Amino acid sequence: MFCIGNVRLENNLIMAPMAGITNLPFRMIVKRLGAGLVTSEMISAMGLAIGDKKTRDYLMSDPAERPLAVQIFGAKPEAMALAAEIAVENGAGIIDINMGCPAKKVIKTGAGGALLRDPKKVREIVTAVRKVCHVPLTVKIRSGLSAGPTVAEEIGLMVEDCGADALTVHPRFVTQGFSGHADWAVISRVKERIKIPVIGNGDIVSPVLAQKILTQTGCDGVMIGRAAVGNPWIFQQILSLENNGNAAEPLLSERKGLILEHFALLSRIKGEIRAAKNMRGMLISYTKCLPGSRCFRSKFANISGLDTLAAAIDSYFSFLQDGLNSENLLP
Ligand SMILES: Cc1cc2nc3c(=O)[nH]c(=O)nc-3n(C[C@H](O)[C@H](O)[C@H](O)COP(=O)(O)O)c2cc1C
Structure with missing residues (x-):
């Protein structure tokens, strides 16, 4: 049992938001194969706020995958708040805010990973969304925008102070994209500083590594992205390793x-x-x-x-x- 705010999940294994991947069919599959929580692809808050039909289609969900975390991205607090309300009206059980996307077209609008260099905007956005959002609110961050001292600890403390219910840390800098290694030490440092649940993410490619990140960093939950693409069984393999000591491959x-x-x-x-x-x-x-x-x-x-x-x-x-x-x- 794992809780995010008042939402109780069967376990602490979470399917990462992945644009182009975590659509409804993929989420239904990983949920059936053991994920405690699934997350939508990132959805443009502005697109939802202006009623764009294509953007709204991303909110399509099914009772079998719920509770569903819907991830929104944007740089305008009012649009983010409105988008969160729309997502909840359409079945979101948790709202997640993207503060890590490295895509140029997102960064140049001040959204995604760009927020990590703008703590004032982070505070405004989380406060605005928290005010209207009656379901648990989570934030997903990276270590910082570009190589240097990490800001994950400072941003973590801030989002906790603004009322977030959990924080996911993907410990790479935004400018790294997906190169190099996730530096799990950043997750440990954030975990030491904040009280809300910390979800560790990055380079968990096997059931053994899922166990390792929990013990090594003290994080409360585990988020898996790329390793589940082609191997959605990874969630049941992690559960099976924990319960029976083995993680069989699918037939x-x-x-x-x-x-x-x-x-x-x-x-x-x-x-x-x-x-x-x-x-x-x-x-x-x-x-x-x-x-x-x-x-x-x-x-x-x-x-x-x-x-x-x-x-x-x-x-x-x-x-x-x-x-x-x-x-x-x-x-
Ligand atoms: C194809 C692809 C799409 C992604 N889309 C998103 C997204 O929409 N929102 C987000 O917060 N992270 C996104 N990510 C990042 C993942 O959620 C995750 O943080 C990252 O892949 C590290 O975890 P992993 O090593 O388990 O893959 C994406 C990653 C990939 C590879």
Whole structure:
């Protein structure tokens, strides 16, 4: 059991917000596979505030994934507050504020990671959102904007003071993007300074590392991003390691079944053609750890609908099954 404000979660494993990835189908899958909390892609507060239809579509959710954390980004306190209200009206159970996005088009508006060099704006935004937001409020930060002394501790204290219920720390500087290593020592330092739950994030690529970040930094929860793409089973693997001491890989049949389920969920929401496009990249992720997947990439690239998807994965999984039967190579 893990609590963020008054929201009780089954566990402290959280799916990171990931633009282009954590859409409704992906969230439904990771939730079913053990994540205690799932988070939307980052959503433009201004887009929500002006009633943009495409932006609003990002709020689509399903009872099975709830409580859902909806992440908003922006630099204008009033727009952020209005966006939070709209998100809650549409089913958000937690509001998360993005203070780490490194994308140039976000930074140049003063939003995302740019906020880390503007503590006054941080205070205004968190205060404005807190005032209108009757569900728990969380903030996701990085170590600072650019290499040098970290500001995570100062920003953490400030958002706590403004009423945030939890803080996620991805300990890279914004200008680093995803290069180098996450410096978990920053998470430890933030944890020592603030009382609200601290969620550690960054480079957790295995169940063992999930256990390690908890013990090494003292953080209260764990947020996983890239490692869940292609391996959404990582959440149940972490739970299984904790409860039974082992973290089994999914069977080939489970992997194949999940790919088909993912496509079916995507098709229902986006239609078959857009689902096929989205699924091409996902297939590369789902199979990247398996033998021979590179040889099948050209087949994956030609997927245009259910028929071509089923044919490509049938041929690839038969190839894998043959390998398994003859050499006992695979789980
Ligand atoms: C493709 C991609 C999209 C991302 N989108 C977001 C986002 O919308 N909001 C956010 O706060 N972080 C975003 N992130 C950062 C992740 O949430 C996470 O902090 C980062 O990937 C480090 O965690 P990991 O090492 O477990 O991947 C994104 C990362 C990637 C790779």
